[in-house]
Amino acid sequence: MSATDEVELRIGATLTNLPIIRSLAASIAMRADFDLDSIADLKLAVDEACSTLITKAAPGSALGCCFTVAGDEIRFTVTVAAASGDAPDTSSFGWQVLTTLTDDASAWVEGNGQPGHHQAHIELTKRRIAG
Amino acid sequence: MTAPQTGRAATGYEHLAPLFVELAETTDDDRRHAELREQLVTGHVPLAEHIAARFANRGVAREDLVQVATLGLINAVDRFQPDRGSDFLSFAVPTIMGEVRRHFRDASWSMHVPRRLKGVARFEALEHLLQAQRLGRAPTPSELANHLGLSLEQVFEGLEAGNAYHSMSLDEALSPDAGSEPLGDTLGVQDPALDGVEYHESLRPLIEQLPERERTILTLRFFKHMTQTQIAERVGVSQMHVSRLLTKTLEQLREGLLAEPEAE
Numbered sequence: 001m002s003a004t005d006e007v008e009l010r011i012g013a014t015l016t017n018l019p020i021i022r023s024l025a026a027s028i029a030m031r032a033d034f035d036l037d038s039i040a041d042l043k044l045a046v047d048e049a050c051s052t053l054i055t056k057a058a059p060g061s062a063l064g065c066c067f068t069v070a071g072d073e074i075r076f077t078v079t080v081a082a083a084s085g086d087a088p089d090t091s092s093f094g095w096q097v098l099t100t101l102t103d104d105a106s107a108w109v110e111g112n113g114q115p116g117h118h119q120a121h122i123e124l125t126k127r128r129i130a131g
Numbered sequence: 132m133t134a135p136q137t138g139r140a141a142t143g144y145e146h147l148a149p150l151f152v153e154l155a156e157t158t159d160d161d162r163r164h165a166e167l168r169e170q171l172v173t174g175h176v177p178l179a180e181h182i183a184a185r186f187a188n189r190g191v192a193r194e195d196l197v198q199v200a201t202l203g204l205i206n207a208v209d210r211f212q213p214d215r216g217s218d219f220l221s222f223a224v225p226t227i228m229g230e231v232r233r234h235f236r237d238a239s240w241s242m243h244v245p246r247r248l249k250g251v252a253r254f255e256a257l258e259h260l261l262q263a264q265r266l267g268r269a270p271t272p273s274e275l276a277n278h279l280g281l282s283l284e285q286v287f288e289g290l291e292a293g294n295a296y297h298s299m300s301l302d303e304a305l306s307p308d309a310g311s312e313p314l315g316d317t318l319g320v321q322d323p324a325l326d327g328v329e330y331h332e333s334l335r336p337l338i339e340q341l342p343e344r345e346r347t348i349l350t351l352r353f354f355k356h357m358t359q360t361q362i363a364e365r366v367g368v369s370q371m372h373v374s375r376l377l378t379k380t381l382e383q384l385r386e387g388l389l390a391e392p393e394a395e
Contacts, residue, residue: 035271
């Protein structure tokens with residue numbers, strides 16, 4: 001994958017920043033010529049994923065967002081330094097929202113063994129509707 | 132988060148499950164059928180509200196969302212077949228969300244129509260395209276550009292501009308915090324011209340009874356002196372629609388004034 005297909009954004013993990021991430025998502029999907037419904041879905045899904053991680057973020061940390069446009073899909077990954085080692089709850093209602101809006105969604109947590117050094121991740125994929 | 136857990140965790144709706152079985156055994160003309168349906172819809176309303184809350188603060192008025200979600204809930208109750216083995220919640224959530232998403236799409240569409248696309252011919256062409264697309268999927272920016280004879284950049288510009296002035300209900304609280312003022316309360320001052328309006332005292336209760344959208348349109352037209360086209364852009368409906376609503380509202384007000392001569 002060449003870096004030309006990627007867009008990265010590093011932004012404070014606060015809810016007030018959501019509109020910035022959301023409009024970036026919309027802009028990317030729009031320029032990838034996704035249909036308007038898919039653009040709207042991606043916006044909502046990105047919003048949901050980021051709010052989930054913001055609630056898990058360690059104080060003062062930043063969200064690392066990355067969009068990758070590849071062929072017929074847009075992949076969005078978001079990472080944050082998490083306050084705890086618990087993975088985002090995939091049985092939650094929010095997760096159900098996320099999976100309804102996207103084609104693929106996964107969540108996981110990595111740690112380097114030291115307490116307080118956890119990275120929580122969410123990755124989601126939205127595919128172009130054929131036709 | 133206080134989201135109800137799906138999966139194995141308790142959902143709070145278990146007690147309603149047997150009603151679905153009973154509902155499936157009754158026929159439409161059975162009086163019990165209507166009772167059960169009502170009970171099931173009412174019992175699951177918190178679910179619809181929950182989904183609506185999930186999508187709040189994204190440019191669509193909260194009460195609209197609740198209404199749309201409830202509609203989705205009713206559809207879900209009507210279409211759910213308990214003998215298929217799945218539980219109601221995993222059936223209902225996508226159904227309700229489908230309804231909410233469609234609303235977002237339609238609402239954002241009506242608001243996203245770029246100003247420069249507003250020429251009558253182009254606007255009609257756009258509506259035509261959207262109609263045609265309704266059978267399949269939504270149009271893409273390149274399809275819009277092709278169809279409207281605009282460059283892609285112009286369409287992008289239009290869509291992005293649309294995002295910037297997403298219309299918002301004046302009654303919607305500015306932040307999710309309790310006690311936050313509705314937007315409407317933070318805007319403008321009492322228009323002194325308002326006092327000069329004939330029948331002010333009798334008109335006011337009638338205006339207060341109007342549906343929110345009608346009231347907004349009326350206010351913008353007659354107290355803020357906006358043109359119908361400006362109002363159309365602000366409210367997110369066509370100018371024709373504004374015209375129809377205004378006509379209807381004024382008729383209603385006139386009737387109301389005549390019907391209540393005792394009002395001062």
